[in-house]
Amino acid sequence: xxxxxxxxxxxxxxxxxxxxxxxxxxxxxxxxxxxxxxxxxxxxxxxxxxxxxxxxxxxxxxxxxxxxxxxxxxxxxxxxxxxxxxxxxxxxxxxxxxxxxxxxxxxxxxxxxxxxxxxxxxxxxxxxxxxxxxxxxxxxxxxxxxxxxxxxxxxxxxxxxxxxxxxxxxxxxxxxxxxxxxxxxxxxxxxxxxxxxxxx
Amino acid sequence: xxxxxxxxxxxxxxxxxxxxxxxxxxxxxxxxxxxxxxxxxxxxxxxxxxxxxxxxxxxxxxxxxxxxxxxxxxxxxxxxxxxxxxxxxxxxxxxxxxxxxxxxxxxxxxxxxxxxxxxxxxxxxxxxxxxxxxxxxxxxxxxxxxxxxxxxxxxxxxxxxxxxxxxxxxxxxxxxxxxxxxxxxxxxxxxxxxxxxxxx
Numbered sequence: 001x002x003x004x005x006x007x008x009x010x011x012x013x014x015x016x017x018x019x020x021x022x023x024x025x026x027x028x029x030x031x032x033x034x035x036x037x038x039x040x041x042x043x044x045x046x047x048x049x050x051x052x053x054x055x056x057x058x059x060x061x062x063x064x065x066x067x068x069x070x071x072x073x074x075x076x077x078x079x080x081x082x083x084x085x086x087x088x089x090x091x092x093x094x095x096x097x098x099x100x101x102x103x104x105x106x107x108x109x110x111x112x113x114x115x116x117x118x119x120x121x122x123x124x125x126x127x128x129x130x131x132x133x134x135x136x137x138x139x140x141x142x143x144x145x146x147x148x149x150x151x152x153x154x155x156x157x158x159x160x161x162x163x164x165x166x167x168x169x170x171x172x173x174x175x176x177x178x179x180x181x182x183x184x185x186x187x188x189x190x191x192x193x194x195x196x197x198x199x200x
Numbered sequence: 201x202x203x204x205x206x207x208x209x210x211x212x213x214x215x216x217x218x219x220x221x222x223x224x225x226x227x228x229x230x231x232x233x234x235x236x237x238x239x240x241x242x243x244x245x246x247x248x249x250x251x252x253x254x255x256x257x258x259x260x261x262x263x264x265x266x267x268x269x270x271x272x273x274x275x276x277x278x279x280x281x282x283x284x285x286x287x288x289x290x291x292x293x294x295x296x297x298x299x300x301x302x303x304x305x306x307x308x309x310x311x312x313x314x315x316x317x318x319x320x321x322x323x324x325x326x327x328x329x330x331x332x333x334x335x336x337x338x339x340x341x342x343x344x345x346x347x348x349x350x351x352x353x354x355x356x357x358x359x360x361x362x363x364x365x366x367x368x369x370x371x372x373x374x375x376x377x378x379x380x381x382x383x384x385x386x387x388x389x390x391x392x393x394x395x396x397x398x399x400x
Contacts, residue, residue: 048256056248058370062381072400073390170258181262186386190273200272 003032005191006176008164010041011088011124013172014067014078015185017114021076022188023175024107030195032177036099036110038092039164040157041085041172048170052085070185077119086117086125093153094130096160098139109137203232205391208364208374210241211288211324214267214278215385217314219373221276222388224307230395232377236299236310238292239364240357241285241372248370252285270385277319286317286325293353294330296360298339309337 005027009016020036027034045051054060064080071078091113099106112133116122122129127148135141147153164174168181175182175191180199182191193200205227209216220236227234245251254260264280271278291313299306312333316322322329327348335341347353364374368381375382375391380399382391393400 048258050250050256050259056250056370058248058365058368059250062368062370062383065381066383066387069390069400073393165258168258168262170256170262181265183262183266184386186384187266189389190269193273200269 003030004035004177005032005195006035006037006167008037008039008169008172008174008176010085010172011038011091011110011113011117012081012085013041014080014118015070016172017078017118018070018074018076019173019175019185019188020110020114022074022185023173026188026192027195030192032195036095036107037160037164038088038095038110038157039161039169039172040089040092042087043161044165044170047165054084074185077115079119079121081117081121083121083123083125086123088125089157090127090130090148091124091133092160093148093157094134094144096156097144097147097153098134098137102139105137105139109134109139112136203230204235204377205232205395206235206237206367206376208237208239208369208372208376210285210372211238211291211310211313211317212281212285213241213372214280214318215270216372217278217318218270218274218276219375219385219388220310220314222274222385223373223375226388226392227395230392232395236295236307237360237364238288238295238310238357239361239369239372240289240292242287243361244365244370247365254284274385277315279319279321281317281321283321283323283325286323288325289357290327290330290348291324291333292360293348293357294334294344296356297344297347297353298334298337302339305337305339309334309339312336 007023023034053063067080068078095106095110098109113124116133117124124130131141131145134144167176171183173185180194207223223234253263268278295306295310298309313324316333317324324330331341331345334344367376371383373385380394
């Protein structure tokens with residue numbers, strides 16, 4: 001049996017960032033691998049009919065407090081970005097292009113991108129920032145720059161988002177293992193139990 | 201220092217029910233008591249501008265699955281009610297009237313009401329059901345029947361909901377300890393850490 005977890009996230013999702021720091025260790029502990037799958041929450045929220053939690057009265061203030069508190073709980077460095085939420089399609093397109101060439105470089109790029117946004121307050125919606133992060137991940141940033149605006153790269157991301165929606169993904173982070181869905185960094189404990197027991 | 205947790209919930213909230221089965225043991229482990237505070241999510245959702253999670257595409261299906269799976273995770277008996285969500289103002293009014301007379305009877309009534317809905321599929325929006333549950337809790341159900349429609353009892357609940365909103369309560373379950381808010385049964389681990397450490 002192919003033991004893998006599909007890990008869906010948006011690069012501007014704080015809870016997605018927290019999960020990105022935890023999921024590989026959790027998965028490997030149970031002998032699973034992780035397929036990283038960036039998506040666009042803006043597109044997904046339109047389908048679901050909701051919005052980023054920070055846009056709601058009361059819930060918005062709480063959520064910003066919870067982002068930081070949850071990061072401390074999981075011992076993950078975190079600061080609230082000054083640009084939030086911000087467009088992440090460039091980073092997501094770069095990720096899939098990288099992934100098709102080098103799985104490890106793509107994962108490194110994802111970690112660097114999340115950390116740039118949630119530790120260094122970088123503007124990862126900026127193409128120049130994305131190219132620099134790709135370069136730091138060991139990728140050929142000139143080749144990436146040449147393909148980023150091609151229809152093929154755009155279609156690839158669109159297709160990934162459509163597939164995610166078809167599989168029921170409606171938030172970030174979102175995990176699917178053998179068709180069982182788990183939504184939220186706060187479901188990592190349940191996901192771990194699921195991997196341990198094969199279902200409960 | 202008064203060591204207590206305010207526990208806000210709606211009697212028709214599945215995650216509120218799960219928390220109701222866990223919170224007293226968690227609190228007493230840390231030397232805290234729990235103030236139970238039923239509220240009306242319908243009123244609160246109007247203020248926040250959102251809806252019950254089951255009403256959203258994709259999220260609705262997932263949430264119903266997660267209700268049952270989370271109940272198994274916490275080893276709490278659960279079945280999805282056939283009436284859901286259902287009005288809970290009668291049960292909430294009864295609770296506060298009971299609480300003013302006998303704190304323990306009110307807590308017993310709350311447990312019986314949650315279990316009637318989420319184990320026996322009872323219609324706890326029905327006054328007769330609420331009176332029977334109050335009677336089973338050791339309360340004077342004739343006296344309760346006589347006051348349930350009074351303005352005083354209605355005003356009491358309205359005031360509790362307004363206070364909850366003023367304190368930032370936007371969902372169920374919602375916990376506040378020394379002004380620190382925690383939303384969701386999935387924040388019980390963080391709440392426990394908070395009680396243990398005095399903040400993190």
